[in-house]
Amino acid sequence: IRGSMIPFLIIAMASLVLAPQQSPSPRSLCDQALEHYRTKDYAAAVSAASQAVQQDASDAACQHIYGLSLAAVGRFAEAEQHLNQAISLKPTVGNYHYDLGFVLYQQKKYEASVPVLKRAVELDGENLMARFLLGRTYVSAHRSLLLGNFSKLALEQLNYVARKNPRFPTLHYHIG
DSSP states (O other): OOGGGHHHHHHHHHHHHHSOOOOOOHHHHHHHHHHHHHTTOHHHHHHHHHHHHHHOTTOHHHHHHHHHHHHHTTOHHHHHHHHHHHHHHSTTOHHHHHHHHHHHHHTTOHHHHHHHHHHHHHHOTTOHHHHHHHHHHHHHHTTTTTOTTHHHHHHHHHHHHHHHOTTOTTHHHHHO
């Protein structure tokens, strides 16, 4: 290196060291969270989704994946908050309702899960998991919701699933 190049190299290296590090975009972090979630690395999914939501709380998809990731690590109250936030940002996305309904169901909050799952079915009638879970929830919640016709409501959902996919896992057990 010639002597005249040394000051230039020092300035160039200093600017690299002193330049602020660009953090990943919220979308990139959200994509990372989704990938971690799919590979069942839930702690990493929570971390990436948390960063994404901190940078952009208005991204419904990031709120959704953050909620799912929190539920996967057992942080249900926070999961509900973020899934509700996703729903408030994009109220017509049936999967957001289904996932919140499932999180509520996991906690045995059957009364709360019924209207959420009903909305998921209204928004996407072909979501067989939502229909199946709604049918199961009617059975689980019939006493607390005072549903006299719970078996009719449950069978309506389960029979729909049976018509669409007779090999649906555990369906016939629940119909029986």
